Amino acid sequence: MNISKRALMAGLALMLMAGAASAADMIGNCAVTGKKGSIPIANPAKPGQLTVEVSLPAPIWWNGDTPDTIKDGMEYCIAAEIAWRAGYDKLEVVNVGWDPLIAGQTHDFDLAMSEISITDERKKVHDFSIPYFSSDIGVLTRTDAPVDEKTVKTAKVGVQQSTTGAAFAMDKLGIADAQVYTDQGDMFAALRSGQIDAAITDTSIVLAEVVANPGKVEVVGQYKTGESYGAIYQKGNANNPTIDKIFQSMIDDGTMKALAAKYLAAAWGKDPATVPYFNP
Incomplete structure (x- = not known):
């Protein structure tokens, strides 16, 4: 093999390796940006994956009608990023009813995101993440x-x-x-x-x-x-502070703002602040 062919083959190998790395840094259609396993979760609800509950439908936040069809959306990609930084490249989405979710009647999950407002009443049943949206x-x-x-x-x-x-x-x-x-x-x-x-x-x-x-x-x-929206955690779970650290890292490095720009502002076509305020 002559030098030019060797150089070409080497270049192709590098391209293939780069493509493989790029493909590996995806969960669904979400390009994860953090370092895999940088904030590890040792004992997830189900081994080898992050399990996230949602109450569908939730367009823009979870783009799809069933868990199997959802590959992106604001909260889906937040969950994907959490899974990646926790050390996993598998994310399971579980669709649950709103009332059972809010009442604390669902189990075997790591967190739940479904545009859930943080309230004092709900804190009696659940632990909440730090706020990620107003x-x-x-x-x-x-x-x-x-x-x-x-x-x-x-x-x-x-x-x-x-x-x-x-x-x-x-x-x-x-x-x-x-x-x-x-x-x-x-x-x-x-x-x-x-x-x-x-x-x-x-x-x-x-x-x-x-x-x-x-x-x-x-x-x-x-x-x-x-x-403010927050993720629901199972009350007292030892992993809750660790997932909070991941949320904070996403806020600090601009990931949360980038996801909001991609999935919320662009989709709505307007800033929510431009909607007029009524008096109660």
């Missing part, structure tokens, strides 16, 4: 029949059971006869079909619904609540 409460209506700051209080309002949006609508806005749905998707379907006039839940969630149904629904306003 969200207020938004008002979603149909584009052909919008409500406003005044009429929302007398409109047919839908809320999801056991959410901070439901508590806000009933306790702060005084909506006594709100339609309560166990499933977020059912609430949004009821809005589109005209069964309710407005749906009240996290601003981040209603903005995602606009993306999923362009021209049919719109976010007309939001209420300032100062909520």
Whole structure:
């Protein structure tokens, strides 16, 4: 083999090695950026992997209708990065009901992420991660029949059971006869079909619904609540402080901000802060 051929073969080998390394640094469609195993978790819920619970659907945060179809999204890629930095290249997504999740009735997982607001009441049941996203409460209506700051209080309002949006609508806005749905998707379907006039839940969630149904629904306003999202941990688990360290490392090195820019700001097409604020 002459020198030029040797150089060519060497170059091809390097390219193949680089490609293999690049492919290895992926979980689903998420390009993980941290160092694998830099903050190890020794005893995950299931050996050899990170197990994460979510209550679907959750577009933009978890892109897909079933665990098997989800390969990216804001929270999925957060979970992928946590798995990688913890030392694993396998991530299992488990779909659970919202009520059992919030009530602490699910088991055998390392963390749960489903746009979950941190509240004192929930802290009685769960441990929470450090906050990784801030969200207020938004008002979603149909584009052909919008409500406003005044009429929302007398409109047919839908809320999801056991959410901070439901508590806000009933306790702060005084909506006594709100339609309560166990499933977020059912609430949004009821809005589109005209069964309710407005749906009240996290601003981040209603903005995602606009993306999923362009021209049919719109976010007309939001209420300032100062909520923050956190991951749920099983109470007292020894790995919780370690996963918190991973969350903090992602905030410190800009990974969290980069994921938000890719999956949230770009998808919504607007800054949530531009949505007008209503007075309760």
